[in-house]
Amino acid sequence: MENNQTYHPTKTKLIVLGAGESGIGAAILGKQKGYEVFVSDGGAIKDIYKQELAVNNIPFEELQHSMDVILGADEIVKSPGIPEKADIMKQIRAKGIQVISEIEFAYRYSKESKIIAITGSNGKSTTTALTYDIFKRAGLDVAMVGNIGVSYAKQVATAPAEYYVIEISSFQLDDIITFKPNVAILLNITPDHLDRYEYKMENYVASKFRIAMNQTAEDYFVFCLDDPEIMEHLKAKPIISTLIPFTIMEPLKEGGFIENNQLKIQLKDGMEAEIVSMYDLALKGKHNLYNSMAAGIAGRTMNIRNEKVRESLVSFKSLEHRMEHVSTVRGVEFINDSKATNVNSLWFALESMESPVVLIMGGVDKGNDYNAVKELVQEKVKAIVCLGIDNKPIHDSLAEYVDVMEDTLSMKDAVEKAFKLAAKGDVVLLSPACASFDLFKNYEERGKQFKLAVREL
Structure with a gap:
């Protein structure tokens, strides 16, 4: 299927591979949008997900993959957990069927919303939750989706929002085509999941940078100036969105920085830069200075007032299983x-x-x-x-x-x-x-x- 075709054909056959949170979300959204949906999972499907499929009249299989059915698909939404080297993927690629991630699928039906997408090797969940907290306190209609909890597609299907704050892994970015966030945040890049990237760091770095591949000059790319991998890639392959850096090393004319122990965010909106004393931040540790700056910048790009950003940064409760x-x-x-x-x-x-x-x-x-x-x-x-x-x-x-x-x-x-x-x-x-x-x-x-x-x- 060409990317620019309309996505409402009569009963396009959509196969969803993997019946975890993202797969179930994609299946529900697909059914809602008139696709003929079939879910296939090589492992056992959790009871709670089976119930959701049954309630939505979506056929599925578990503990097997019926290749004759799968290879008859017009399009496939793939679980981020399935590597390209898996036999099933080799067969699908040989047949030339378009494969997308649940993130890409959900984006088709939420382009009118503002999207803040967050990736990085570390700190994604904390920054996503903190960004969501800032938007929520500002009274915006916002949903927190992606790796952090409810799937983006399920949210779009059941309770669409004006703003989506999305935590995205490199695996999910590997299968996007048109996905374009208004604000893309890249926190850091350190070696991780290299087994999925032929043990080549440059492949993993390129995967993370896919978050900005469809952005235009009207969009924002928020990144860490202190991260050598990010800076090296940006020098080699500049991107066209509006760049907003953050750093703890030096004051900046534009971006997030620390000066006189104050966390400051200076954008072109002319608003006062000072946000909060770094000692008053709810999240401690150097890494959380970066997370707090990134979340604060996301809020400011959407014209959220300093006091709302400050309120969130000083009273945010850290996530379960994260320090x-x-x-x-x-x-x-x-x-x-x-x-x-x-x-x-x-x-x-x-x-x-x-x-x-x-x-x-x-x-x-x-x-x-x-x-x-x-x-x-x-x-x-x-x-x-x-x-x-x-x-x-x-x-x-x-x-x-x-x-x-x-x-x-x-x-x-x-x-x-x-x-x-x-x-x-x-x-x-x-x-x-x-x-x-x-x-x-x-x-x-x-x-x-x-x-x-x-x-x-």
Whole structure:
């Protein structure tokens, strides 16, 4: 199907691959817009999603892929979790069927809305939630969608909004064609998911920059001036949208910056630049200075007043599983940072610690390079409790930098061991730097089990 055709053909056959949150959303929106929809999942579909499909009279299959049906599709919406190298994708590509992401599909039916799209290797969820909070406090009709919760397509189908704040992964950006945010935010780029990008950093970087590929000069590209990967790519391949940088290194004529310990945002709108003292920000740590600036800039590009931005930045509550204070037990603080699924996230977590740390880490290692955290581990971590099936890479890289390193295979055991190793005034930090799929369904389940184990101490 050509991109410029109308999208209301008589019963176009739409196949949705993967029946997770985004797939179900795409199926519901497709059905609503008159497509003939079929959902196919090679694994088991959660009961809650089966109910949604049944209620909407959408046929589906699980634990298999009927290739004769799939290859008869006019268009396919693919789950971000399915890699190009999967056999099913090779067959689809050979047939020449157009494949899009749920983000692209939802965008077709929400072009009248203002779209703020946020990507980056770290800090996406926090910045998305903070941006949403700013827009909500300003009284705007806004929805928070994408990786962070409800699917964009489901929101468009069931409760369309005037503004969408979308958290987007590189996998979702890989399958866009026309998607164009009014404000694109690129927070940072550090090695992650390289297994999906032929282990080439430049492929991953290019994927992140797809967020701006359809933007025009009327749109905004908000980016971190202190990130070498971003700056190198921008020099090589300039983009045409209006650039708004943010930095903690120097004052800027235009953008977000720190001056005299004040977070300032200077745009061409002539509004006073000063927003808030950096010491009053609700979210602590250097990485959250960047997140706060990016969210504040997004608000200002949509003419939200400084006081509303300030109100949000000083009173925002951090997300579950992201540097979340769980409890203090006999003087030991427990922090849940289960969403830290890569080394860079662990670096940010350790960088913000001011007390000695007993670190719980481990899981599915995506080819992690732990060199980046060695210095911080040596400086701040007194013991590491490994939680995973294969902890060898952690032992090989970090054992010499801590006095104690122990292995565990359950969250309960990990929390109990960490508590024994901690003294009054220490922090037990769950910041795994790895994916969770060896022992848990996802990082949320890992974080919930951590909180449960802490409460049972």
